[in-house]
Amino acid sequence: MDLSTVYLGKKLKNPIVPSASPLSRDISSIKLMEDSGAGAVVLESLFEEQILHEKNELDHYLSQGTDSFAESLSYFPDSDMYNFGPDEYLEHVRSAKEAVGIPIIASLNGVSTGGWTEYARKMQEAGADALELNSYYLATDPNKDSRAIEDNYVEVLTEIKKNITIPVAMKISPFFTSLSAMAKRFDEAGADGLVLFNRFYQPDIDLENLEVVPNLVLSTSESMRLPLRWIAILYGKIKADMAATTGIHTAEDVLKMLMAGADVTMLCAVLFQHGIGKITGILEDIKHWMEDHEYDSVDQMKGSMSHKSVPEPAAFERANYMRVLKSYI
Numbered sequence: 595m596d597l598s599t600v601y602l603g604k605k606l607k608n609p610i611v612p613s614a615s616p617l618s619r620d621i622s623s624i625k626l627m628e629d630s631g632a633g634a635v636v637l638e639s640l641f642e643e644q645i646l647h648e649k650n651e652l653d654h655y656l657s658q659g660t661d662s663f664a665e666s667l668s669y670f671p672d673s674d675m676y677n678f679g680p681d682e683y684l685e686h687v688r689s690a691k692e693a694v695g696i697p698i699i700a701s702l703n704g705v706s707t708g709g710w711t712e713y714a715r716k717m718q719e720a721g722a723d724a725l726e727l728n729s730y731y732l733a734t735d736p737n738k739d740s741r742a743i744e745d746n747y748v749e750v751l752t753e754i755k756k757n758i759t760i761p762v763a764m765k766i767s768p769f770f771t772s773l774s775a776m777a778k779r780f781d782e783a784g785a786d787g788l789v790l791f792n793r794f795y796q797p798d799i800d801l802e803n804l805e806v807v808p809n810l811v812l813s814t815s816e817s818m819r820l821p822l823r824w825i826a827i828l829y830g831k832i833k834a835d836m837a838a839t840t841g842i843h844t845a846e847d848v849l850k851m852l853m854a855g856a857d858v859t860m861l862c863a864v865l866f867q868h869g870i871g872k873i874t875g876i877l878e879d880i881k882h883w884m885e886d887h888e889y890d891s892v893d894q895m896k897g898s899m900s901h902k903s904v905p906e907p908a909a910f911e912r913a914n915y916m917r918v919l920k921s922y923i
Contacts, residue, residue, distance in 0.1 A: 597892055612873075614726065767792050789837040791820060791824075852895055853900075
């Protein structure tokens with residue numbers, strides 16, 4: 595049985611990839627990911643704020659809307675709250691590459707263009723096999739239209755691509771007005787992969803202390819429906835590889851994403867809840883399902899339930915909305 599897949603130019607032994615999270619902070623955890631069967635690992639992100647010392651351009655982006663709501667000034671932590679400085683991060687990449695044989699994907703989180711993007715080259719020099727670019731941008735300025743925001747994403751990607759030769763994946767938001775059009779723009783701008791989707795953590799209100807506070811809510815399998823739909827729609831329409839993330843907890847979740855058209859599936863919440871060793875059980879369950887249903891390889895099932903492959907492609911479109919509503923009548 596062939597579980598191998600190709601993602602960002604690398605042949606992986608299987609499509610299970612732990613996504614960027616604090617779980618990859620320790621080399622021992624990365625080794626355990628490999629021992630448990632992971633096909634590759636995305637390292638915890640290095641943030642633009644950690645790299646820049648002169649933040650004139652960055653302050654322009656991060657301060658938008660903060661004058662209207664005082665507590666929003668505290669959304670972004672001070673630099674001493676980060677776990678790695680830039681130099682420590684590069685050493686972590688080197689150590690991870692020396693410790694394991696599976697691909698190591700570095701992760702950069704930033705929203706502006708500027709000197710920080712050159713750090714992608716340093717990550718490549720440190721040994722990263724690929725780079726995941728995670729652009730978290732909150733559009734709070736009502737005077738800035740969607741095109742300007744979309745252009746900013748593409749500019750950051752273009753700037754990164756100028757500095758490195760390793761593959762770059764864009765971890766994107768589902769909140770574009772025309773997601774298909776943006777996927778095409780990223781594809782044409784040189785993105786080697788798209789990671790669908792970035793899961794934005796929303797703030798909460800502490801009613802006792804009257805403070806805006808962070809509140810982490812882990813995903814469930816139901817959260818996978820949104821990336822499932824869009825991966826199925828985009829399959830065969832763009833050249834970039836696709837990684838599914840958010841809500842992948844079981845072998846069934848992985849299989850559905852592969853059939854929709856994903857090249858890899860990224861896990862996070864399930865590893866926090868059940869431990870890194872859960873990867874082994876998920877892989878065994880995938881093998882059993884494939885044996886029972888007479889699949890010989892991941893490639894055989896990839897895209898078999900995509901928008902372009904199913905008899906009723908409208909099931910991924912508006913017709914699905916109407917059908918769901920009627921199912922409760």
